[in-house]
Amino acid sequence: MSLTPVKISQEVLRVGLVSVSDRASAGVYADQGIPALQDWLTKALLNPVVAVTRLIQDDKDTISSALKELVDIEKCHLVLTTGGTGPSRRDVTPEATQAVATREMPGFGEQMRQISLQFVPTAILSRQVAVLREIDDHAALIINLPGQPKAISETLEGLKKEDGSSLVSGIFAAVPYCVELIGGPYLETHEAIVKSFRPKTARRPIEA
Numbered sequence: 001m002s003l004t005p006v007k008i009s010q011e012v013l014r015v016g017l018v019s020v021s022d023r024a025s026a027g028v029y030a031d032q033g034i035p036a037l038q039d040w041l042t043k044a045l046l047n048p049v050v051a052v053t054r055l056i057q058d059d060k061d062t063i064s065s066a067l068k069e070l071v072d073i074e075k076c077h078l079v080l081t082t083g084g085t086g087p088s089r090r091d092v093t094p095e096a097t098q099a100v101a102t103r104e105m106p107g108f109g110e111q112m113r114q115i116s117l118q119f120v121p122t123a124i125l126s127r128q129v130a131v132l133r134e135i136d137d138h139a140a141l142i143i144n145l146p147g148q149p150k151a152i153s154e155t156l157e158g159l160k161k162e163d164g165s166s167l168v169s170g171i172f173a174a175v176p177y178c179v180e181l182i183g184g185p186y187l188e189t190h191e192a193i194v195k196s197f198r199p200k201t202a203r204r205p206i207e208a
């Protein structure tokens with residue numbers, strides 16, 4: 001049986017981008033989290049992206065409400081948070097994320113800490129998690145990223161050698177297949193930024 005060729009990259013990704021920062025949300029400094037997330041996704045994805053953004057304070061209920069709204073009402077397939085993953089009292093993003101989770105995806109947190117250790121020894125201070133939120137007719141992957149704006153590309157993209165080949169694989173390599181498995185769009189990436197992986201049986205033929 002031959003698969004029907006599909007036009008690549010036309011399925012729309014609805015993505016929620018949440019910057020969790022007391023100071024950026026209060027206007028003490030300009031938020032760099034959402035722009036960094038948007039820039040990276042624009043660079044990395046071949047699909048059209050619709051982004052729904054939230055800039056909020058480090059408050060557990062506020063974060064959980066934003067996540068629920070982005071998944072249940074805005075129907076995002078993927079939600080990326082940045083900030084509030086450390087050990088300070090006000091860092092509660094992982095707890096707020098777990099509060100809306102139906103299942104945990106521990107591999108993402110493990111891999112992000114491994115990647116980040118290549119950049120900073122304090123990577124082990126990040127308690128970042130990834131979870132699924134599954135409701136009746138929809139599901140989303142929610143991933144916590146650290147608050148340092150540079151941590152966004154570091155963890156999503158990983159670390160490359162001078163010749164451009166991968167030294168440590170970024171976590172986004174596994175995101176397209178995960179999003180597909182939970183019922184979201186078929187995502188494709190620019191291989192020079194991050195090479196996404198899916199088993200051969202799950203790959204779609206490229207249109208000639």
Ligand SMILES: Nc1ncnc2c1ncn2[C@@H]1O[C@H](COP(=O)(O)OP(=O)(O)OP(=O)(O)O)[C@@H](O)[C@H]1O
Binds near residue numbers: 082
């Ligand atoms: N949204 C942001 N925009 C710009 N820089 C940020 C942002 N969030 C964090 N940073 C920078 O990264 C550092 C670590 O992020 P973290 O999430 O721990 O913030 P924080 O120190 O708790 O402060 P705040 O919540 O007020 O941003 C911050 O101290 C700040 O220098």
Ligand SMILES: Nc1nc2c(c(=O)[nH]1)N[C@H]1C(S)=C(S)[C@@H](COP(=O)(O)O)O[C@H]1N2
Binds near residue numbers: 085
């Ligand atoms: N890739 C990457 N990961 C990183 C960092 C970074 O600069 N780059 N900063 C670390 C630091 S200093 C802390 S305290 C933790 C938690 O950061 P957060 O509270 O901003 O989420 O993330 C860590 N992970």
